[in-house]
Amino acid sequence: MKKNISHIDADTQGAPLKGIRGEMITFHEDPFLVEDESKCYSHYSDGLVVIQGDKILAAGDYMEVATFYPDLKDIDRYDNAVIIPGMVDTHVHYVQSPMIGSFGDTLLQWLNQYTFPTEARFRSEEFSRSVARLFMGQILKQGTTTANVFSTTFPTSVDALFEESERYNTCMITGKVLQDRNLPEPLRDISAEGSVAMAEELLEKWHGRGRQLYAVIPRFAPTSTPRQLELAGDLYQRNIDRGVYMHTHLDEADDEIEWALSLYPEAANYTDIYRRYGLLGPRSVFAHCCLVKEEEWQTLHDYDCSVAHCPSSNLFLGDGMFKIWEAKDHKRPLRVGVGTDVGAGTNFSLPRQLNEAYKVSMLKKHSMGALKCFYMATKGGAQTLHLEDRIGSLAPGYTADITVLDMHPTEFLKWRMQFNDFILDRMFILQTLSPDNLVRATYVAGKRVYDREREQQLLYAADL
Incomplete structure (x- = not known):
């Protein structure tokens, strides 16, 4: 499901803009307490998270979000993956x-x-x-x-x-x-x-x-x-x-x-x-x-x-x-x-x-x-942890702690995923079969401290 995108204005005097693009899901209401599951999450088949410094400026549908940030050039794109909160x-x-x-x-x-x-x-x-x-x-x-x-x-x-x-x-x-x-x-x-x-x-x-x-x-x-x-x-x-x-x-x-x-x-x-x-x-x-x-x-x-x-x-x-x-x-x-x-x-x-x-x-x-x-x-x-006002969501003002899960981490999972289109069905498959290389990348406060495909997979924030 999709919800309207939200954003805050960039600080033009601040850090450069950074984008993360790909399929994306984030969560809202507690599904244990709310009967209408549609209120509990937002899903974007082609999503964009815009980051400045350590904070998220915007998150939502790529075509809609990108119009607010025409100068955004530095975008990490992830295909066959899903972007979630850290x-x-x-x-x-x-x-x-x-x-x-x-x-x-x-x-x-x-x-x-x-x-x-x-x-x-x-x-x-x-x-x-x-x-x-x-x-x-x-x-x-x-x-x-x-x-x-x-x-x-x-x-x-x-x-x-x-x-x-x-x-x-x-x-x-x-x-x-x-x-x-x-x-x-x-x-x-x-x-x-x-x-x-x-x-x-x-x-x-x-x-x-x-x-x-x-x-x-x-x-x-x-x-x-x-x-x-x-x-x-x-x-x-x-x-x-x-x-x-x-x-x-x-x-x-x-x-x-x-x-x-x-x-x-x-x-x-x-x-x-x-x-x-x-x-x-x-x-x-x-x-x-x-x-x-x-x-x-x-x-x-x-x-x-x-x-x-x-x-x-x-x-x-x-x-x-x-x-x-x-x-x-x-x-x-x-x-x-x-x-x-x-x-x-x-x-x-x-x-x-x-x-x-x-x-x-x-x-x-x-x-x-x-x-x-x-x-x-x-x-x-x-x-x-009483930190829901700063982490756990892909939303403006939140710290940019972000995890990218690979939908095709193994040959078998790539084959298996072709039989399901619904995002929650595919995420259930990921949690049930989760191989050791499930995570494609991990961002902490806007920095990609782990990248599975990078020669040095783990890097301290100061080295990025």
Whole structure:
């Protein structure tokens, strides 16, 4: 479907104009909440995005948009591809990249055997920087331009990710992980007070520096003492008006829930633990939420919290199934994004996560097509992170984070696509079959930082 194009005037004294041309789709209303799908997206068989500096000036039908910019000459054209907003990963552990694919039995066994020993290595600056470089390269190759990321205990892990993110000019959210009990000594915070003071120093150093944003991150309730959760909640509440985040795990697995409630017996449920310590509010993001009770959904809605659906991780560890139809109940809908959750998640690709999300929903007789899926990975992800006013859409005034998906990345997909014309049918094929080379190019703040066909595929923003 098509909608009227929109544009703002170029700054004639500013940066030169840049265009991206090809088939294009962007998303509007939440298809989980709106019956009329035609209101939820705009599709252009020959679209044009006009960029100046790091912002989008116009987006829409090529013939209509081009008339407003007769001096536009620098246009990247993509045939047999679809241009979409840059994708948003709402929950991922970059520090678990070295252990992705490790055998999983139960969540708690997997943490003790693989996760904690791996994360202990991030005390090293050199190791932290090497993994941050690899991680950023991987997500950009998969078309992810914003991510909500767990680092680990050590400030070196936080600095390494933010430094690498600055080089690409991506929007990344992370923070020091707070964990002062029930995990090995090399990862355990020495004191609740010292750990939160360290987090506050990092917050002041990084939050709002360029596009970088800070999150207060208790790993999950069982690995924090009541005192640490109290101080973490205070830090979050004191900085909530500055746009600081809170990021943790919730209701992932039965044994985790039992453990958490045994440590906090005064709480009515797992969500109530976080509520009691001031950790619920706007920009509170809870990962997994597979085993949520109705009263917990209502509490999360009342506090305007967000949840991250991590299907590949939940299937891999056998934790449970995220019930998106419950999270999106019209009476109290939540903001829901999708997360790769590497390293329990088995890849860095959001389209592959959408494939798993579809299957999880189908097991409970709730279908979820490409419109709902790609909405969740773009505008829905931006809403989950309360960034829907700046990313997640191809629209004037938005930051020019853009992903180009190849419709013909393999010989077989080129052949397969000839049997479908409707854009959402073809995008469903992409998410279902998504090969590793699905992404043709990734633009961050108007710069083509990844180009699959370029000799040097990845380039920092300053080198472009």
